[in-house]
Amino acid sequence: MKKIEELSPNERAFVESIYAQCTEEGDCLIWGGRVTSSGYPRIWIDGKNLMVRRLLVELKYDRPLASGEIAASKCKDPLCLCWAHAKAMTTAERRAETGADGGYSSHTKGLRISISHRKTAKLEGGEESAVAIRMDSRASHVVGPDYGISASMVRKIRRGVAWKTIQSPFAGLGARA
Ligand SMILES: [Zn+2]
Incomplete structure (x- = not known):
């Protein structure tokens, strides 16, 4: 897993532009920009609607997320984009979490x-x-x-x-x- 300091200058500039739109709350960096209808941070890049946390997790893990993997946060706050909190997890793990403490995915909107x-x-x-x-x-x-x-x-x-x-x-x- 990469640290922010290990990113390329371009990648690092991107991450910093994201954090410029976040507010520090405790250990978390809370996104203040646009969100999807289910409340997840999103941005427009080249005419595409992209999930911000997914971009961060892919930079951190230095690979694209596999199918069946989602970008999550250790603190479970849907708006947190903190580098240390960002993590990849499988949808099965997320489902288990949902039962345990009320975390949710798009499948469990209701x-x-x-x-x-x-x-x-x-x-x-x-x-x-x-x-x-x-x-x-x-x-x-x-x-x-x-x-x-x-x-x-x-x-x-x-x-x-x-x-x-x-x-x-x-x-x-x-x-x-
Ligand atoms: Zn957090």
Whole structure:
């Protein structure tokens, strides 16, 4: 596996251009550019829509991904492009992970939706916690564990994607759980 310093000047310039669009959050580099409909970093190069993490993993492993392999991240954050976190894994490994902790692939989009609802419903303290999370200036990776939710859930709450529109149907669930 290659280190960033071992890349060719062109490759390194590409990786640096990617990281210029990322924000450091704990150990992670969180992509701030365009994403696919399933929430994965993408860029346009020569008229093609390319998956950013796949490009990074292929540079890191110095080979194209095999069929049946996907570009993943050790931290399981779909937006993280950290070099140290980027890894290749097989779809079978990903499926095993999905069962274990709610990771997901495009094949389990429906599952992903139900998981995010479950996490939302389980936010302890409900809307009050959501407000506190939005006001908390710490990184989402630090804030998440305090509330028993993932970093990406923290970002969803901060963007108003979670705990805004579904506040009333789920009201009180956190308190009862
Ligand atoms: Zn990461």
